[in-house]
Amino acid sequence: GCSSSPAGTDGGSGDGKIKVGVSIANFDDTFLMYMKDGMDAYAKSLGGEVDVTYVDAKEDAPTQLNQVENFISQGMDAIIVVPVNTQATEPMSNSAVAEGIPLIYVNRVPDYLPEGTTFVGSESIDAGIFQMEYLAELLGDEGNVVIMQGRLDNEASQKRTEGVQQVVAEHPGIEITKTQTANWSREEGMTLMENWLSSGDKINAVAANNDDMALGAIMAIEAAGLLGEIFVAGVDATPDAIAQVEAGKLDATVFQDANGQGGGAMEAAVNLAKGNAVDQYIWIPFQLVTPDNYQDFK
Amino acid sequence: MATEYILEMENITKRFPGVVALDNVQLKVRKGTVHALMGENGAGKSTLMKTIIGINQPDEGTIKFKGEKVEIPDTNAALSLGISMIHQELNPIPHMTVAENIFLGREPVIGKSGFVDKKQMVRDAEKLFDRLGIAINPRVKMKELSIANTQIVEIAKAISYNSDLIIMDEPTSAITEKEVANLFKIIRDLKKHEVSIIYITHKMDEVYKICDDITVFRDGQYIGSDTAENLGKEEMIKMMVGRELNQVFHKEEAEIGDVLLSVKNLTRKGEFENVSFELRRGEILGFAGLMGAGRTEVIECLFGVTKADTGEVYVQGKKVEIKSPEDAIKHKMALLTEDRKLTGCFLVLSVKDNMIMANIDKFTNGLFLNKKKIKNVCLEEKDKLKIKTPHINQLIRNLSGGNQQKVLISRWLLTDPEVLILDEPTRGIDVGAKAEIHKLMSKLAQQGKAVIMISSELPEVLGMSDRVVVMHEGKVTGEFERQDVSQEMIMKFATGTHKDH
Amino acid sequence: MKNESEKKVVTMSKDYKELTKDIFKKYGIVIIFLGMVALLSVLSPAFLQTRNLLNVVRQISVIGLVAMGVTMVIITTGIDLSSGSVIALSAVVAASLAQRPDWAAAKFPGLTGLPVIVPIMAGLAVGTIAGCINGTVIAKTKIPPFIATLGMMTVARGVALLYADGRPISSLTESYNFIGQGEVLGIPFPIILLAIMALAMHTLLNNTKFGRYVYAIGGNEQAAVVSGLNVSKYKILIYTIAGFLSGMAGIVLSARISSGQPGLGLGYELDAIASAVIGGTSLSGGIGTIPGTIVGALIIGVLNNGLDLLNVSAYWQQIVKGLIIVGAVILDERKNRS
């Protein structure tokens, strides 16, 4: 990969500690919290060397921009951002680059990644692709698939949905019959599935944009006595989801290496703050979790 | 010369759900006269006035103004025709100044900029007040004014439109004799300028002091019209109530007993100072004074609505702490407040709920309400006070003002009070009902209870009280036994001029 | 006298004439609701199936519980923006005490497998305390309920996140899950709970002194004070009951999804307020009923369900939902709710 040289850092603030500001898209998001754990763990592993500030952007791009501006005026040595939206990163990238503060994006790839900024994470669309390819296999290349989307304006939701759609397009026997949002929520996933099942339309598989919605769908399916007749796949590989894979209720989920992404981002931040060079794109791939390999992810 | 009418209303009918408020009525007002519109509470007077000012649309009938048939879809239309109105329900905008209230919708602007000329507005208000002999600062907010001054502002506002026809719906319900006299002076002056006035009141004497013609309604129907000269008071009242009515006050002697309530040196800084008085069983104690004398403040403080700075209250000889109306009610006191709308009615609740609210405990079986008892008692009260409402589940806000007042009185009667405090109890109440309330007061006194009555109608104070306390600017200036008191004396002490000799 | 009786007859006959109009006025929202049901059963054959109808009611049971408390609060001219967050807080607290012993990642490894009454009491207590704080702040400091409960909305969500460290608390005991998923005689338990609470709340508002006082405080607070009501005390009680119901909703919700999550209930406060207002509760106080609110919640529930059944696309669902809610309130003739 191409490497970026850190632009004019002084290698830490007055007291010798490296100050890192982290703006996370949403603290209500379970996956992102596991990623935060990864960052924390890495920072702690360095002893008292790093001083980290976490802020919650509450899924609002302008709030995130405010937070990055605040970090800049606080004189952070590096800034880590889990972008709310990858197409709204231009102003913060420009501000950080202009001030010579290294900016590391995690988890979601911004469209605009100028010199001086870095990305750590995976391709969102892959999650949908992995998930759907496995479902297609289970379906034997025919049947009706329904998609449960996350928040409609949310990028991960759109990319994962796109991934599912791409795979379905390659399988003429499979049809997407319904696409609807359950806003990342287990409760809404359950409600939506109940309503879909009520409608009496044939459903063979559910591709959910995250695990919580998938788990909600499973509960509705189980209540309707259809467990085993409808395949369900989620994304994130949360502990709850792994437990359901183990129980044989969830057919698949996609492991996104929260720890790896979080730790990787923090590592990059510390390195850049110290003036060391890192790759501009640090890829941490998705992995499919199925009953065959769930033990590796427990 | 044929009589020239400024307003001719014919065959007006107005229905509300469950009520025919106006049934084919008529009203003809001669130019440059004061026309009294008389009738009991709920006769339909206000309803008719609201059709003139464009708030109500009549279901049937025609309105001619200055000889031409007119449609009045909204108030704006009425105002531009040259009709303005003093509403029975006062309508202040509390957080705006007096001047802003008066000139709402007609603000003077600076040039053509659309910017309000606030200074000019205040000057205009001052000019208006000067002309009308009113001493109110136009810069203060409406909420600072007493209810009496609020009414005066509304009078001034209606007059300031320079209309050809001014409707006055009970303009004197909240003000005292002094201001009434001033209002009459203004009215005479307006008459000289050919302004016509429709005058609604429940104070019979006012009619003969100021009005030229009289029209009487009863139960939404037109009963008749005549000139004030031709139509005598007894005859008019008979037309209003449909039967003979004895006009003297129903003061019946009661045995005066022990001291029931005694108030010592009650003070609330800025409102009243060192107010002391005693109240005995069987007594009706009148409170007289000009507006702003602080009578309302005293009894609201006594009742625990506000907190006293210093002073003591004794009930049956025992010192009591009254920190809230709840405490006062526990000590068997009851207070009919002065401001019906603000502190009296639960407007969106039914007549029934309004009646029982101060004493629900009386209507419960254990945890639950005894709805049957509530219904029976309320129906009884409705009959007793002749409250005009289609049913007791009617919302109180749909009742006429006087009938609302009756509902509130029965609320307090239902608490079985030992001390009944009435602040302007007959405000807006018709002659018949007034007599009923007076009878009731006498009856309570005879039962060994006691009544405090604040009233700005001197004849009422003189007619009903065993003793009269007179207040002036927050201080008690005099106290008189029934036999020693006269109207002149009260006025002297109420204006503070008793010290001048 | 003759006139009197004549007049009564006139009034009566008119009454009969206007009876239909009056019925629509009084039951307008019910009729609108029935219209929606009729339309949906034509459009989607699945709609009227028992199973789907049970679904709808089960789905609204959480909002229904919250909306009843909110109704009472709104009747007193208050508002409760904190219900969604209180749901979350009660859900995580209750869930943390209802975890299965076999779950490795239990929040309190020493406190698993407790009798179901423990998490239930804990969840209800959390809601009750939150409500009591709301009520006390509002009654004692006289700040607007909007601000007080907005504060609680933020604080309770923060505490829920802190308590759960942003993560779901899962793997709950069967007996706890029963609250959200169980059935009694074929009727889902949340529905039974909603019905019982609705009956209790309706009785409370309609047949008790407390109920009359709620309406009185909303109708005219100053008049209530003068009538001898201890308004502060009742306000505290009212918000406390609302908090209790939110706490119960949090338990039902977490039991329904077998997981207490700090993000639960987001935006539920608006749905609850909307249910109350659609059902005829006046935001200027003094007016509102429990049956009305339940119909309001049903309208929202039927709408969500129906649009899913009809497979209306996600974006359009929002648009249609907004229009129908406004339309229903416009058609409803009881207008004085603002």
Place this chain on the structure above:
Amino acid sequence: MKNESEKKVVTMSKDYKELTKDIFKKYGIVIIFLGMVALLSVLSPAFLQTRNLLNVVRQISVIGLVAMGVTMVIITTGIDLSSGSVIALSAVVAASLAQRPDWAAAKFPGLTGLPVIVPIMAGLAVGTIAGCINGTVIAKTKIPPFIATLGMMTVARGVALLYADGRPISSLTESYNFIGQGEVLGIPFPIILLAIMALAMHTLLNNTKFGRYVYAIGGNEQAAVVSGLNVSKYKILIYTIAGFLSGMAGIVLSARISSGQPGLGLGYELDAIASAVIGGTSLSGGIGTIPGTIVGALIIGVLNNGLDLLNVSAYWQQIVKGLIIVGAVILDERKNRS
């Protein structure tokens, strides 16, 4: 007459005594705000730097714009829940007409590189129309503003999502971005815009007939009606202006992040209402000022900024923020806002 003047003297002397108390009563919230600023500058040296202060004001400029419209609406006893969604709708529409010609994924490939006035007018028009619909529905059908604007909130969000197909509309022209990111004489453009609009709105409310009518309608609608005001007309106008300001906020916001997104502005309505109420606007109508609202918005802005500067953890931020907002309103003595 003698008595009158005597009484005035009494009042005057009392006035002098209570002057300090009165000042706190009137400017309490400003003093609280200054207290917060003082505390923060002690706790965090970064806080008082010009750059940080400009940050704060720039950050509140969007909420400030919306809150001014909301203030006017609340003064009339109304409420506007739709502002957040209207922001999003105006942002996506404006952004779709402000895309750079070199951008392959442009929404309207034929309509790129237009003069900046086109997207601005489009964004403002969207907001104005939405506001006008709000106002018309409220004035003509008499349904509660809460429901009408709740409907608009859902509908506008749905339309924004539909229009943008859920995706951000990015790569906007430099001249458009200037609105959100530009500076004039070192002062960020959004601040200048906020200042100009605040001045205009303050003048409108304070010095024009229209302003008097806003207060009159809120203070006592019946009184406004009997004074011959066309209340419907003014209500429509008031909501229209609020919509216009939300539209403007949408433009500033999208220009600030160089992207129009259908998820923008979520929850901003609550922040805007909170700003107005913290600033002294009474939810029961008739009271409220633009300077007060700006101070309210500044308190929220300073709080967000300060908590970030002090490195308060995210969960605690919510808790602290909730407590401080409630605390500020409690300390503020102007209580009659409920």
